[in-house]
Amino acid sequence: MTEYNFAYLDEQTKRMIRRAILKGLAIPGYQVPFASREMPMPYGWGTGGVQVSAAVLTPKDTFKVIDQGADDTTNAVSIRTFFQRTAGVATTTATSDATVIQTRHRIPEEPLHEGQILVYQVPIPEPLRFLEPRESETRKMHSLEEYGLMHVKLYEDISRHGHIATSYAYPVKVEGRYVMDPSPIPKFDNPKLGDMAAIQLFGAGREQRIYALPPYTQVVSLDFEDHPFEASKADHPCGMCGATDSYLDELIIDDLGGRMFVCSDSDYCEARQATGHKGKDAA
């Protein structure tokens, strides 16, 4: 161990964050204010998610961090190493082995199971922000369930693009009550939010908000009768593992416009390749 307290934060702070998490779980989708601490990383790098992870980690946990689905990007590696050093917890890249998964912008392809916790990094927790900048007013709108404005955003999308062009941070309604920003996950992941076996916790460090979805919560993506919600993805199989059911990243591979599509979930893709699945671009 290091000279840091377990998982970096002091015990009082973790208790404060846990209280916010419990309140969030009790009122699914409701944004609970909390006293966000300065973390040894810049805002926007996941300070909210890191504080939530710190508050829920126990010495026996196995920790996984993904950034846009990948375990091997800078941000994911940094945060994983951070908790290795400050909490001494085991880490993994295998989704099914992890007990706590901190994520930025994705939900793993492999269905999560009971006992797991998925921690989201949230840049802007307020789904109504872009149409109503006054925090006092958006809070009132939440408390009074005045959500017409949310549909104005979708209306604007359709009027401008002919369809709902919002492709990430797609707003959802939780248990028929609170409208929630699911963090900037692709809308492809929206259906996984609902009825999930794992606990989902959302932490916004700069904005000092925590919200949560307990297991098996009803989560509905907002839409219009004549423009129903669609979980879209690039219409290709994965170039590496051939999967047709996963969310894909588009990679530019040369200066001639060559490109390939690969799973954004690196663990999912590697696991498939290990069991013999092969895409058209695999070496």
Next chain:
Amino acid sequence: MIDLSNVSKTFTLHNQGSAVIEVISNVSFAVAPGECVALTGASGAGKSTLMRMIYGNYLTQAGEIRIGGLDIVRSEPRDIIKLRRDVLGYVSQFLRVVPRVPTLDVVAEPLRALGVPADEAQDRASALLTQLNIPERLWSLSPTTFSGGEQQRVNIARGFAHTYPAMLLDEPTASLDAANREVVLSLIEDAKARGAAIIGIFHDEAARTHVCDREIDVGRFTPGMAA
């Protein structure tokens, strides 16, 4: 139909030393359906004032003015508005309209206010404008730009659009040529024939004797004048 009893009016000019001017005192008369009564008297005798009192445009300090049973001296604004819409018409000397509104709509408006469908109201308006010799090419224009005589005819058309049971006419034939004067007089005759009670001010003596059954000299009720 129109009943005045012991009606009096004073103006108090608060900003001119609170001067109190008694303009009408103790007027009583009645007008029956189908009857046309002329108000006469010298200029300043209070003919227009009395007419405005009957319309509810001027406040009456004492007495009763009953029109179709409603005492407008003691009525709520909404009852007076309803009375003006349904029962009591008024052709003033001046046309007051929203700028930009086409003449045809200006004339049709009293009917639209009564809930008459737009096309039916416009048909009636067209007929009246034709009768009063307003060229059709002007109907789509606002009357605010018209000549005095044309404005007066639009005003009359508007006043006669609805068949009011009681009507007040303030100089309806002023500034009209002979032909249009005849049209207005025939409109008044028609109104009388269908049973309207009419009070009018006519400087045009021939017109007055032509349509009016009686004359009431307002000067009799004017305190300053009587002396």
Next chain:
Amino acid sequence: MTPLLSVQGITKRYGAHIGCADVSFDLYPGEVMGIVGESGSGKSTLLNCMAGHLTPDAGQVVFDTRTDGPRDTITMSEPERRMLGRTDWAFVHQHARDGLRMGVSAGGNVGERLMAVGERNYGDIRDKATDWLGRVEIDASRVDDRPTTFSGGMQQRLQIARNLVTGPRLVFMDEPTGGLDVSVQARLLDLLRGLVRDMGLSAIIVTHDLAVVRLLADRLLVMKSGRVVEAGLTDQVLDDPQHAYSQLLVSSVLQV
């Protein structure tokens, strides 16, 4: 007949200063009432107290609700009052940008109230929005344009469409023609008159422009120093004012 709005003893103080004091009146369905007075006479305070934007220190604002009959809107719960604000009430601000979402298209602005009361069919919402743009004389081709690209008069008409789309029964207007040039004012007045007549609207219009109330209002309240000094039929108050202040007000208007 039950009044649509019954205002009783509304008083609002700002410390020792009186905003408005002991104002009472009844407004019946289909009536348009003007409130006139100089700046600082309390007319805007009164309007905001009635519309629920300010809480008065005393008095009642009883509205004849569709479902439960007459209810005091000051003591009703905030959600109920805000619901009224999106359904049966409308508020037209003097400055269109206070009443519009400037970053949202014209269609979205008009559609917002529909979506707020639960409409979830894009096609229907858009059709209704387009229809309303037509009613306020904005070309249907502008439905996807933002109000920032509109002239002042168009913005004000858009604000009116946005307010009337849910078929309110009572409209509060705060200087609706203020800040517009006269030709645009005339067009707006004509439009408002037609809408009031065709929809059977009741309206309360605060203005310092006596020409506006003469053309729009059936009745008038004249306010001075927070109190109503005269009330009556619009043309009667303007042509035969009784109170010293009303006489001064009427005689101060420049004749054109």
